[in-house]
Amino acid sequence: MSQSDAPAAGERPVYSISAVARMLDIPVATLRTWEDRYGQVAPARNASGHRLYTRHQVEQLKFIRAQMSEGASVADAHRVLAERIETGEPLAGAAPQPGPRLLIQLAESDPYAAEFEEYFLKTEGFEVEVTLSESAAREAFTAVAPAVVIVEVLISGGTGLELCRLFREQDGTAIVVVSAVEAMDAAIEAGADAFLRKPIDPLQLVSTVRDLLRSSALMAGRSSR
């Protein structure tokens, strides 16, 4: 645990490019172009070449988008970002969005982990539906239509990634895959928006769910237009 050498929660690659595109309402192709052209926000790549963004990088992209919405050119926005990074000046965070109580579904294999995840999400004002088997998870997913589903790879002996693929087909729900083993690549292949390694840091769990919900809210806003 001695965290001195460990990357801080915001510096771990967590999000797929499609999740970031949805969160920020910036097309995937645009994110790639910016990365090529300015090299400012350069996500890590996994073994299969998929981009994986950290929370800090999402914040940086959010900052660029905010600058552009205030009239800056894309090049200027990147320039301002570079200055901010150099001077260490904080990027202004987006105000938290008050909203209806959103429902998070847990598809966990470990009841103790579920106990903590449920507690930390509820503390942050979310409603939580706990399921501890594949069949219960499938049923609940249809019945409660969660905004975010958290899927443990080892649920029901190891059907988590299958569940992830199934949930992905039904668009609109953000998916976080969790596991004690490093399964980031497999999770992204299966369509997950984010992957978290267990044991999960409470703050990271909550911030990941919040980030993904912002993308859902954007999408909901757009479809209702």
Next chain:
Amino acid sequence: MSDDRLRSGHQPLDDVLGGGLPGNGISIIMGLPGTGKTIIAEQYTFHNARPDRPAVYFSTLSEPLGKIIRFGQTLDFFDAAAVGRSVFYEDLGQVAGRGGLAGVGDHVAAVLKDRRPGLVVIDSFKALRVLADSDAGFRQFLHQLAGRLSAFPAASLWVGEYESAEAATSPEFAVADAIVELAAIPLGQREHRFLHVRKLRGSGFLAGQHGYRLTAQGLRLFPRLADIPAAGGYPLGGQRITTGIAALDQMLGGGLWPGSATMIAGPSGSGKTIMGLHFIYGGAQRGEPGVIATLQENPTQLTRMLGGLGWPLTHPAVEVMYRSPVDIHIDEWVHDLLHAVEGAQASRVVIDSLMDLQMAAVDDTRFREFMYSLAQRFSRQGISLLITFETSDLFSTSRLTQFAVSHLADNTIVLNYHRDHRAMSRSLAVIKTRASNHHPAIRQFSIGPDGISLEDTAIPEDDVNHGPG
């Protein structure tokens, strides 16, 4: 996975643990009362506690919380300002009194949720066992607690006054990711303390017993010296170096090879220490720094001896490390020696004497292994070692082989008393050299104002090694 370890803040301990204890695992610190379990737990507590990832220290039924805190304050690293901010002390004993083991499990879970700690200490864990009405009940409690702790990103230390044998029978050892044992072994009138890593999942560690002391700075560890044998022995090469005595260099075929180990054996008063001083000062005069590690002569005695020979104790190229043989711990001693050698950038080392060191060792096998490792390490670094060895039997060298000296030394020089018709005089013989042709004669020598001078004449073999009368 160096980023996933719980560090102690004491580098030698982290090194022995291959980087540290498991960062998200359960570690048992076991040992009988008085071995320093609580000290080591407090060390981890204060080193790792941060306001956003605090440490929670639970006392149980063995020691009152107030006593643990009061004692903690005597330690240098205890930071009163951190208590209540990043270090929280809680009494699980009261919780146990009200709700039994189930209450303990629930309370720990509640604290994990509430405080979100990075480290959880339970001291003593063993004392919780009495709360179980059956073995099955205790196992169920363990399973649940281990499940909860594993689901949360925190390290936990379970401290207990377990005896060695309990590690095989008590169920808590099966769920532990690491087991560190502290032990005290009586040695004559003294006690030697040892730390021993019995289990460490997912990581290599330094096996064996490592000596330690308990100080106000916490546990100070001296990792066991266990060097792997260098392939092909010590590197031969470079130029031979002088023993500091020209005639002896000739007998050795031109001097000693750098990086070699030389044993000077002989009875008390035969001139072993003086020969060691020749070796060091002969080198120092040629700009080769040396360290005299003595357990025999204290600085006053050494100054007197050197004064007679016209050498100063405070020579810029000579470092003297004196330790009383009465209270040394060989692991600590070697730690100090390596430090002195490094500091002086020494290329010559004298150890005076081997017997004094051996008295400080717990057992002979361990001691031979230790000396062998030390000689190997110096050899690899091209540091030439000279060791004095006292033979108690005035006219015999039979103990040399008993001690398996051939294993340790590249060269062996035996000093002895020689009886002629009127008086006793001293003699010297080179009985073994590695990678050299030595002169096999036994030479008479005297000790005068210039130190050792070899006589020109050889002594017939028959006159040596026989007692007077």
